[in-house]
Amino acid sequence: MLLIFLILLCNDIAENPGPESSVIHGFSVFHLNIRSIRNKLNDVENLLDEFDIACFTETHLDTAFSLEDIKIPGFEPPFRKDRTNHGGGILIYYRSGLTVKRRVELENDIDESIWIELLTKNKSLLICCLYRPPNSRNDFWDRLEQSVGSASDLSQALLLCGDWNVDFHERLPSRIKDLLSLYDLSNVINESTRITDTTAKCIDPIILSDTTISQESGSIDARLSDHMATYVTLNFETPVRKTFLRKVWLFKECRFENMRDEISSTDWSFLNDGNDIDNTVSLFSDKLKTIMNKHIPRKEVTIRPLDKAWFNSEIRREIRHRDRLRKTYRRTGKTSDRVKYKNQRNKVNNMKKRLKEKYFEST
Numbered sequence: 001m002l003l004i005f006l007i008l009l010c011n012d013i014a015e016n017p018g019p020e021s022s023v024i025h026g027f028s029v030f031h032l033n034i035r036s037i038r039n040k041l042n043d044v045e046n047l048l049d050e051f052d053i054a055c056f057t058e059t060h061l062d063t064a065f066s067l068e069d070i071k072i073p074g075f076e077p078p079f080r081k082d083r084t085n086h087g088g089g090i091l092i093y094y095r096s097g098l099t100v101k102r103r104v105e106l107e108n109d110i111d112e113s114i115w116i117e118l119l120t121k122n123k124s125l126l127i128c129c130l131y132r133p134p135n136s137r138n139d140f141w142d143r144l145e146q147s148v149g150s151a152s153d154l155s156q157a158l159l160l161c162g163d164w165n166v167d168f169h170e171r172l173p174s175r176i177k178d179l180l181s182l183y184d185l186s187n188v189i190n191e192s193t194r195i196t197d198t199t200a201k202c203i204d205p206i207i208l209s210d211t212t213i214s215q216e217s218g219s220i221d222a223r224l225s226d227h228m229a230t231y232v233t234l235n236f237e238t239p240v241r242k243t244f245l246r247k248v249w250l251f252k253e254c255r256f257e258n259m260r261d262e263i264s265s266t267d268w269s270f271l272n273d274g275n276d277i278d279n280t281v282s283l284f285s286d287k288l289k290t291i292m293n294k295h296i297p298r299k300e301v302t303i304r305p306l307d308k309a310w311f312n313s314e315i316r317r318e319i320r321h322r323d324r325l326r327k328t329y330r331r332t333g334k335t336s337d338r339v340k341y342k343n344q345r346n347k348v349n350n351m352k353k354r355l356k357e358k359y360f361e362s363t
Contacts, residue, residue, distance in 0.1 A: 141179060
């Protein structure tokens with residue numbers, strides 16, 4: 001017990017606490033009409049490791065589901081709007097570490113919409129996720145124009161996503177074209193997002209006020225609904241916690257008998273030489289740490305603050321491989337590259353499921 005007490009007193013055993021944050025480029029937004037998220041949270045969690053903000057429409061939630069019920073590790077509790085009757089509903093998750101606030105005043109004109117503002121040091125990005133039911137009234141576009149107009153007064157950087165139930169592959173109605181033209185908005189999703197045996201429509205756009213900040217965009221077959229997921233990666237600076245190195249003690253390999261003997265045989269009388277208690281504590285800690293370094297092996301590890309507890313180097317390698325294959329497919333458009341990417345993505349998702357199950361079984 002004395003030995004454990006002494007070790008605990010030496011409270012600086014982590015020699016490199018690491019930096020708190022940095023700034024990176026490559027901010028990503030994801031959207032999926034999920035057609036009920038109720039029993040799909042595990043699958044959703046597997047999807048979101050590569051995205052910073054995740055928007056979902058047609059969530060089909062009600063008051064029986066609390067925020068605690070729909071939390072996802074690594075993300076803050078979502079912004080949420082449930083429909084008061086059957087169906088509908090919107091969720092927006094944002095990654096922990098981002099500065100985001102909801103802009104409820106922009107939601108007055110469109111019932112099924114959520115507006116949020118991403119804040120950085122020098123600028124902001126306003127993001128809207130909306131669902132437009134197929135039977136919407138004709139004044140929907142007037143109300144959306146009012147909402148977008150109010151948003152443009154607050155920020156020049158706008159992003160709108162969701163299920164609009166309008167095919168952006170076809171000639172758009174003049175009312176929509178006028179709205180896009182008025183605020184210089186452009187859709188960056190070219191693929192079909194709702195595919196049936198007889199039709200292929202792009203009804204889940206991602207619309208930007210400045211397409212020059214778009215690094216990459218596209219669709220993903222999430223296999224969670226009858227819609228494709230859409231995403232965009234933006235050249236937008238956001239603060240994130242970055243990795244750092246830390247030396248850790250390998251207590252399982254400690255030579256406790258030898259360390260206890262050296263502690264017992266050490267002449268500690270030098271601690272009585274001074275009257276400054278802070279200096280005495282410092283001398284004690286330094287001496288104890290010197291002894292510990294002799295008998296407890298250490299190794300240097302990379303700390304990734306946002307990693308989940310079950311993450312390991314193997315899954316990280318497979319994720320990097322998946323991302324490389326995705327970039328290759330986006331560049332070439334070849335069916336063979338698409339198959340390689342999909343196979344690797346499925347492999348990563350299956351690995352995540354197994355690792356999580358194994359972790360929770362052992363805790």
